[in-house]
Structure formats: structure tokens, C-alpha cells
Amino acid sequence: MSTSAHIDFKLQGLASLTTPLAIFERLIEGGWTTDDHGGVMYLPVGDSGDFDWQKAPLTLSDIHSLFIEKQNANEVVGIVLTIQPDNIGGSLVFLASQSLSFSASINRRRLALSGCTDFSWYIERLVPFLCKGEDVWVSSTTASEFK
Secondary structure (H helix, E strand, O other): OOOEEEEEEEEEEOHHHOOHHHHHHHHHHOOEEOOEOOEEEEOOOOOOOOOOOEEEOOOHHHHHHHHHHHHHOOOOEEEEEEEOOOOEEEEEEEEEOOEEEEEEEEOOOEOOOOOOEOHHHHHHHHHHHHOEOOOEEEEEEEEEEEO
């Protein structure tokens, strides 16, 4: 049986620190990586909400340019991130101003007794980098799992 697990975040604070690029940079600094089996999975420019994920060997500079171009075109920004050494991760999608969703889809971390998604594991590894001191904070978090 396939399981879909998502965490939706709503941020508050300085707009310049809650852009997709600013959040992405903090996550990279915090140990998250774009390496998805030797490539980068992302939503391309012109995707128009089709969520037609692409994979390519992009550099961080390429990713920065992609984020800026998509932001300037008011497009949904999406990228797959993993954290090592366990190669656990998923897709991070920036939906609207200060709103983002993380889909735990790569080696999904589960609770031992129930097999349900261990949402606290993801939240502990995402929230410290979504926030920025007193300038950016998480105003709401919603976790959901569908089987």
C-alpha cells in the first residue's frame, strides 16, 4: 500500500527572508542536499502548475538562477531535498507567499510501533532552517498522511 505524507508550513516575518531562495539557502546550510542519485529533481520554468518534475545535473548556481526565474514568473518553485547520511528526504514545494509543503517521499522515516510517518523527525530537521531568529517564524504546521 502506498503512503503519502505531507507537512505544510505557513511562515510569518520579513518577506526578504521567506522567499523560496532564502529558505532553500538556509536548508542547504543546515545539511540538506539536492543530490537525488546524482541529479537534481526540480520543477522547470514554464511548468505552469503541471508538476512535471525534471532531473538534471544542476549546480547550486543553476538552482539559484532557476529559483529567481520561477519567482519572477510567479511560478510554483519545487525541488527535491535529502539529508545524509540516511538519504531521507522528499519534495519541497513553495506554494504561495510564505507557504510551503514538504512531501516525505524518499526513504520515509516511520515510527517503529505503528509504521506511521515520524513527522517530528522531519519537523526537527526543517523548522530550525525555515525560521530565522526573531525575523521569521512558523505560524502554522499541518501534517497529513494518506494510505
